[in-house]
Amino acid sequence: MKKILLTLLIAGSAIQMAFAAAPADMVLKNGDILTENAKQPHAEAIAISGGKIVFVGSNDKVAEYIGKDTKVDDLKGQFVMPSFIDSHTHPGMVAITSSNGELAKYQLPTTSKEDTYAYLGKIARENPELPFLMVGTWANPLWGVKGPDRKEIDDIFPNTVVILLDSSGHSYWLNSAAFKAFGIDENTPDLKEGLSFFVKDEKGRKTGWVKEFALMPYIAAVMPKIEPAMLAPAVQGYLDFLAQKGVSTVLDAGNFNNEETIIKAIKLLEKEGKLPVRYEATHHLYMPSQLKNAVKTVLGYRKEYGSDLLTFNTIKIHFDGVNEINTAAVLEDFANEPGNKGGTLYNEDELQALLLEMAKHNINLHLHSVGDRSVRTALNAYEKAQKAYGKKLPVEMTLSHLEVVDSADMPRFKELGVHANFTPHWLGGTVFKGSDVALGKERFSHNQPVNSLIKAGANVTFSSDVVSTPQQYRANPFLGVQMGVTRQDPALGKDTPVFGQESDRASVADMIKGYTINNAKQMGIANETGSIEVGKSADLVILPAAIFETDIYDISKIEPSEIYFKGKRIDKHP
Secondary structure: OHHHHHHHHHHHHHHHHHHOOOOOOEEEEOOEEEOOOOOOOEEOEEEEEOOEEEEEEOHHHHHHHOOOOOEEEEOOOOEEEEOEEEEEEOHHHHHHHHOOHHHHHOOOOOOOHHHHHHHHHHHHHHOOOOOEEEEEEEOHHHHOOOOOOOHHHHOOOOOOEEEEEEOOOOEEEEOHHHHHHHOOOOOOOOOEOOOEOEEEOOOOOEEEEEEOOOOHHHHHHHOOOOOHHHHHHHHHHHHHHHHHOOEEEEEEOOOHHHHHHHHHHHHHHHHOOOOOOEEEEEEEEOOHHHHHHHHHHHHHHHHHHOOOOEEEEEEEEEOEOOHHHOOOOOOOOEOOEOOOOOOEOOOHHHHHHHHHHHHOOOOEEEEEEOOHHHHHHHHHHHHHHHHHHOOOOOOOEEEEEOOOOOHHHHHHHHHHOOEEEEOHHHOOOOOOOOHHHHHOHHHHHOOOOHHHHHHOOOEEEEOOOOOOHHHHHHHOHHHHHHHHHHOOOHHHOOOOOOOOOHHHOOOHHHHHHHHOHHHHHHHOOOOOOOOOOOOOEOOEEEEOOOHHHOOHHHHHHOOOOEEEEOOEEOOOOO
16 A cells, blocks of 8 residues: 555656746746737736747746746836837838938928029039939929929039939939930830839929839949948948837738848848847838739748748738829829729739739738729739639738728728728827818828727737838837827827827827737738737836826837837836
């Protein structure tokens, strides 16, 4: 009997040891933890081992994970949430624009045409031998629907090659010297009718106003090559800024003809241990000719550059243009240009075929989609592709920007499983000017219907879409949360009118969800990050106090106490 009892005791001890929790590398306890896990919304403690979360629960239970070598951090009631994901930003473009000295040195006035000409004249007088000038940004609303003419700057710059960037970020104003340098003449074809083209006057003469990406093939042919090592520090600077704000993952939404250069710069940072985030690099389509080899290009990038931190699972398409210059694809004519409904880069059938090809390789699709016709075309293509596929299409499709969405299409996002991505720092109505005139009062008043799509059940996500160093501060996700909740730009104060519909203000809870788990779903990485759950990466942001208890007009001022990426604490810069 004694032998039997001894045997049972030993066996019981062995079973208990087998099921006992292994000591964790680190334990965070006494926290106010928002998990974004619907099955366990809140917790007090987290245990982390090997960069992964191994326990989420109570202070009592986490004690089982504390061993003699476990680091224990008493949070003393601080607020913990999943780290942010920026699912549409442009680190490469930030780096490229920061390398242009003229862009940093000069800034065109937006007060009047006369002030713009006077400022350009000043630049010309101060730099009489200047061979090339690229500066911004001229206010396109001042020139109206007909736009500027190269004759207006030819007298100021008869020999200097001049490219003036507009305030929408989607068109250029060239002088005749630039036409000559790029080999552009009256017979040069447009890139895509209704979308990317050379504007002509009533006599059919090219005016020098170039919309969208019609200039890209010519710029690529003459611009000097930029070495990845030159851009890497600027890319790192932007990514470090994001990481300091609690961002752990980014999707680079495109770099035009500098795509592979930026990829190589990211690879350099990773090799040197300086890449502070997960980096989803996209293959960026902005010319019709790119469609044929789009999937092949992504697969090539995966093979040559892919790694744990640098991934290639997305094709980004500049599917339509913008309302400010009447290139967005809209269902009804632009209010200031009857007969014009804008354009899309590809038609419905072309998009459907691409989706079916992408489904074979688990590649996601991310579309710049501003107008309601581009939204409908994309949804139609996805619906047809899914029907042809015979089941749920293994392609996460995201429509970004969504300035105009027809009410009939809102339920389709949920029905089809298509993601709706917004840029919250646009929600104050201060970033771009001119779409009010282009859309007319009624359409413009429903600009960027965030909460309408949330109520319709869509997976709504948020991102920064920052493209330059002066904009960098607007990539702060806390600023994004505040502006999504208020639809007011903090620079204008809390008494400024709400932009768009007041009913389209989102809640703080929905903004956080959109920046975390919803973004992870959009990018197809919800099994890895986006919420605080066992088995996921320990990507955490710790705040001094609960964000829900912060005045909504002070959310943008929040600074994280601590940040963890893959279980490692990110050093805070002074």
